[in-house]
Amino acid sequence: MKILTLISLILITHCIYAQTAVVRGVLQGPEGEAIAYANVALFNAADSSLYKVGASNDAGIFEMPGLGAGNYFLKAVYLGLNDLQRGDIALAEGRQLDLGVLNFTAKTIALEEATVSATRALVEIKPDRTIFNVTGTINSVGSDAISLLRKAPGVTVDNNDNISVLGRAGVLLYVDGKRLPLTGQDLTNYLQNLTAEQIDRIEIITNPGARYEAEGNAGIIDIRLKKDKNLGANGSVNATFNQGRYHRANLNGSGNYRNKRFNTFGTMGVNGGRGFNDMAFLSYQNGLVQDEINNNRNDGIYYNYRAGADFFLAQKHTLGFLASGGINHYERTSYNRITLAQETTPADIDSILVAHNLADNNRNQQTYNLNYRFDNNKGRSFNVDLDYGNYRNKSKRYQPNRYYDASEQVLLTEVINRFDTPTDIDISTLQLDYEDELWGGKLGLGSKLSRVVSDNTFLYYDELGGVSILNDTFSNYFKYNEKVYAGYMSYSRGLGKKWNFSAGLRAEKTDATGDLKAFLPELQEDPVMLNYLSWFPSLGLTWEPAPKHNLALNAGRRINRPDYNVLNPFNNRISELSYEKGNPFLQPEIVNNIELGYTLAYRYNFKLAYSRTTDQITRLIAPDTVDSRAGFITWANLADQKVFSFNISAPVQIFKSWNAYFNISASHINNQADYGDGAVVDVQAFTYNIYQQHTFDLPFGFKGEVSGYFSGPGVWGGVFIYESSWSLDLGLQRKFLNDRLNVRLSVNDLFYEQGWDGVSSFNGLVSSGYGRWDSRRASLSLGYRFGNEQVKSRKRSTGIEAEAGRVGE
Secondary structure (H helix, E strand, O other), rough: OOOHHHHHHHHHHHHHHHOOOOEEEEEOOOOOOOOOOEEEEEOOOOOOOHHHHHOOOOEEEEEEEEEEOEEEEEEEEOOOOOOOEEEEEEEOOOOOEEEEEEEOOOOOOOOOOOOOOOOOEEEEEEOOEEEEEEEHHHOOOOOOOHHHEEEOOOEEOOOOOOOOEOOOEEEEEEEEEEOOOOOOOHHHHHOOOOOOHHHEOOOOOOEOOOOOOOOOOEEEEEEOOOOOOOEEEEEEEEEEEEEEOEEEEEEEEEEEEEEOOOOEEEEEEEEEEEEEEEEEEEEEEEEEEEEEEEEEEEEEEEEEEEEEEEEEOOEEEEEEEEEEEEEEEEEEEEEEEEEEEEEEEEEEEEEEEEEEEEEEEEEEEEEEEEEEEEEEEOOOOOEEEOOOOOOEEEEEEEEEEEEOOOOOOEEEEEEEEEEEEEEEEEEEEEEEEEEEEEEEEEEEEEEEEEEEEEEEEEEEEEEEEEEEEOOOOEEEEEEEEEEEEEEEEEEEEOOOOOEEEEEEEEEEEEEEEEEEOOOHHHHOOOOOEEEEEEEEEEEEEEEEEEEEEEEEEEEEEEEEEHHHHHOOOOOOOOOEEEEEEEOOOOOOEEEEEEEEEEOOOEEEEEEEEEEEEEEEEEEEEEEEOOOOOEEEEEEEEEEEEEEEEEEEEEEEEEOOOOEEEEEEEEEEEEEEEEEEOOOOEEEEEEEEEEEEEEEOOOOHHEEEEEEEEEEEEEEEEEEEEOEEEEEEEEEEEEEOOOOOOOEEEEEEOOOOOOOOEEEEEHHHHEEEEEEOOOEEEEEEEEEEEEOOOOOOOOOOOOHHHHHHHHHHH
């Protein structure tokens, strides 16, 4: 009914007035960023009646043609920012009025004023990224970052916590716009200790432009942490307790003080508890059959902090400093049991290997950022970022390998080993970015210098008679030193009223060395050296053939360099018969991506994508060439990988009190490689994922949430074919004390179906397996905000507010 009234008003007004005047302008955010798809409305100054409604395009530009002479005021609305209003607009017939740049301000709420409160959509689709808003979703309570990524649109996480986007592996992880230089188990541990209560949103950038570094074949996932921007003193405290098979709890506090001259902010948190990850495999190789169980238990505590300040030196100059860090100590116990038998007589067990692993791990990380920004609010800006981070990981492990007879009562042999494997990572970067208006568009120039140094020590001990003796054959030292020198240029502008284009070119010079130092001279190998220059073009084109219809075409080239985790040739053993090792001879992989997107009515989004990767770095399970009983996981380059993918994102308001969101993604993956001697990869797989969330406004101020996903069969790595899985989450929320106290209760993976199972076949080793972890949990969260009050308004709803609600969803 509101839409019909709005259309009628516009038609009547067009009939009364001459339609020759034009109003145009550019909408920007508090930091000078373009505000796309904001609602813009023109009102008659005499009686505040709505005259015309429009929207800004992806460059923040809006234009209202066909206006009659008269006096008006303009209002622009964008969720998450204060409403923008411009008065004293006097139009004569035929006048072309350019309002220039209009800046939104960050949403602040004064004690004496009432403002309209808006809930962010679960997922927002921007021209260059998809934003998964975590804050406010009930079922995120008690989750960690890795669990949230499993729910994010277009994202999949495999059984080894490797992350893919739109079927493509090789994702680069950022936190608050800064690259996270962790991989493998180090990255998993960090994400598992990053609680949902600390995260504001997750931004998924599948085809980054030239300004972003070219690393990451599947693009960039940027995890944005919470940061209060309200004026005055503000803060919050949040406590969460969750119970599955074991219990976990976390406590987080944050605060800030902001005025016109500076802004200081900080967060502190602690979380701890116990978790598990159980796996089982049945493998056939070299005429043998092995039945393996691997049960892991983690028990630890993690402390983290984040503190910073922004100084507004003048109207156009800002200087900022940020420090963050974390200390994590956890103990891991692993029970590994393998029964061995001949494939012809699987019931006749030859022997049983039992390995009880005990590991003590300490991880310490510190990062620092110094930032300077100049912005004249007229399109010109200059930004400098200086970053340094260090990551200190220590791990000591005790592993007794005991062989028993078939009854598991008689000890046949015993081999006891100890491992000391510290890793030190240092990363330094300097980044310069400049933007300015040029020829009716925007020119971007910049450069980045980065250095990553990873020192890895692997000390292998044989324990004899209670004495640990260093084994020089299996001990070594691996140092990886990577330097990247980059520069880029980009340009974007509108081509008439309906077309916009962007283009960029980035060059990166890579100088990397992987140096393995053996403890025995006869085992010494030459360093692996990589030195190459790569070019990465990007292109974007958008077309708006009609109002509420938008097409976007994006293409780009990216790289994924092998890092210390996959180059390191150490044998990381679960037991004598099961281990993992890197490949120092890996080559960087190159991917070419192209994406076509269509947006309907600013809310229904469709994306079709194709990528081709050469030298794809992938994970393979293979038999040991020396011990016919052993198998291992390693990394190798595939000759070729092709991925076709499709994604649909749609928010739907079923009833006034029932809102839903649906995301459907599908991809077809084709992996090809031939390593000789019958070691061939020829795998094709079609997979799909359906995610939905339903939010209900219930009586007495309660809000309910039902969410879940179903993931079809697919392929992980090069050859592991997995089966379908699904999950259902329930949540309930109620706010008290003028919305200051937020109480949330949720149950995740209610039916415990979020595990995995599948089969791998490569080079004579056929292995089927399954895994489960502590995905089913009940969580209770209490959050309290203090400082500036948020007061709900009973303000009269206008057409633009209703339209803004629809667009914002």
